[in-house]
Amino acid sequence: MTEPVPMVDRALAALQREIARKIEFSLVITGPPPSGYVDLFVYQYNPPPGPKPADPKDWPKWERLKEKYEKDYFVLPSNIRPITSIAELLLIVAGVCSGGKRLRQLRIMGHGAPGQIRIGTYEIVYGSSLYDPVTKQKTKQAATLEVLKQWLDPDVSLVILDHCNAGEIDEFLVTLSNLWGGVAVRAFHHFQGWEHGEIQVGNGPFRQCKGNSCHWGFEYHPDQAANDPGQ
Numbered sequence: 001m002t003e004p005v006p007m008v009d010r011a012l013a014a015l016q017r018e019i020a021r022k023i024e025f026s027l028v029i030t031g032p033p034p035s036g037y038v039d040l041f042v043y044q045y046n047p048p049p050g051p052k053p054a055d056p057k058d059w060p061k062w063e064r065l066k067e068k069y070e071k072d073y074f075v076l077p078s079n080i081r082p083i084t085s086i087a088e089l090l091l092i093v094a095g096v097c098s099g100g101k102r103l104r105q106l107r108i109m110g111h112g113a114p115g116q117i118r119i120g121t122y123e124i125v126y127g128s129s130l131y132d133p134v135t136k137q138k139t140k141q142a143a144t145l146e147v148l149k150q151w152l153d154p155d156v157s158l159v160i161l162d163h164c165n166a167g168e169i170d171e172f173l174v175t176l177s178n179l180w181g182g183v184a185v186r187a188f189h190h191f192q193g194w195e196h197g198e199i200q201v202g203n204g205p206f207r208q209c210k211g212n213s214c215h216w217g218f219e220y221h222p223d224q225a226a227n228d229p230g231q
Contacts (some may be wrong), residue, residue, distance in 0.1 A: 033104040033105075034104070034156075036100070036101055036102065037101060037102055037103065037104035037153075037156060038096050038097060038101050038102075038103060038104065039103070039104055039105045039106075039107075040081065040092070040093065040096055040103060040105070040106050040107070041080050041081065041107045041109070042080070042081045042082070042083045042089055042092065042106075042107070042108050042109070043080050043081070043082050043083070043109040043110070044082075044083060044084075044109065044110030044111065044118050044119065044120055044121070045082040045083075045084070048066075049062055049065035049066050083119065083120045084120040084121055085119070085120040085121065085122055086119050086120060086122050086141070086144050086145060087144070088120060089108075089119055089120065089148075090144070090147055090148065093106070093148065093151050094151070097151045101151075102151050102152060102153045102156070102157065103151050103152055103153075103157050103159075104156055104157060104158070105157070105158050105159075105160065106148075106152075106157070106158075106159045106160070107159075107160040107162055108159070108160070108161055108162060108163075109162040109163070109192070110162075110163055111163060111164065112161065112163020112164045112165060112166040112187075112192075113163075113164060113165050113166070114165050114166070114168035114169055115127075115166075115168070115169040115172045116129075116166070116172075117161050117163040117166050117187075118163070122141070124141065124145070126169055126171060126172035126175065129141050129142070130142040130145075130175055130179070131175075142179060145176075145179060145180075146179050146180070148180055149179070149180045149181040149183075152180050152181060152183045153183070154181050154182040154183045154184075154210070157183045157184065158183070158184045158185075158186060159176070159180065159183055159184070159185045159186070160186045160187075161173075161176075161185065161186065161187040161188075162188070162192050163187065163188070163192060164188075164190075164191045164192050165188070165189060165190070165191065166187035166188065167186070167187035167188045167189050167205075167206050167207035168189055168207075170207060170209060170214045172187075173185045173186075173187055173207060173208075173209035173214065174209045174211070174212055174214065177209050177210055177211055178211060178212075182210060182211045183210070184208055184209070184210040185208065185209050185210070186206050186207070186208040186217070187206060187207060187208075188204055188205070188206045188207075188219075189204060189205045189206065189207065190204035190205065204218065204219065205217070205218050206218065206219060
């Protein structure tokens with residue numbers, strides 16, 4: 001006799017399906033990728049907070065971190081790959097692109113601000129993170145990011161930075177595009193969100209740069225309209 005599925009597990013499964021359905025809206029290039037290409041969605045999430053601290057005054061912060069980690073870990077659907085570092089991103093990309101495949105679309109979700117993004121827990125800031133201010137040489141972080149170029153095709157690939165306000169500085173997107181071989185790089189002007197039950201992906205106006213050329217665009221998905229008081 002099959003054991004009944006606990007109510008909490010069924011609720012989580014339903015939430016995972018709903019998030020997965022909404023994630024489909026993030027694929028701005030519709031339809032399956034052509035032969036030799038794959039799509040990938042990666043999301044920054046917090047690593048486990050470690051052992052509970054000995055000092056009771058530190059317990060509330062530890063509990064908050066633990067709760068956030070557990071929520072992210074259990075709610076993420078299987079078609080989204082959580083990452084904690086740039087190195088982990090490269091390992092995942094190498095795996096999905098095995099056999100000579102390349103990325104049609106790579107969407108990276110995480111915290112951000114004008115001129116900066118997080119890939120996993122690593123912060124990338126326009127200027128200082130990528131080039132030495134004195135020698136103008138690439139930093140170690142830039143050299144690590146540049147490895148991604150081997151799995152990108154400047155004629156096909158699109159890298160979407162799903163980070164709050166990351167599209168406000170053209171030079172940042174131009175720098176990343178050139179670092180990745182002239183591929184198209186997109187980022188948004190508005191705040192973005194990961195609200196588990198009411199996920200928003202690709203919200204509002206974006207700036208997209210390919211090499212040194214940039215243009216405006218706009219992403220808006222039907223599921224967002226019901227929760228947008230302005231619509």
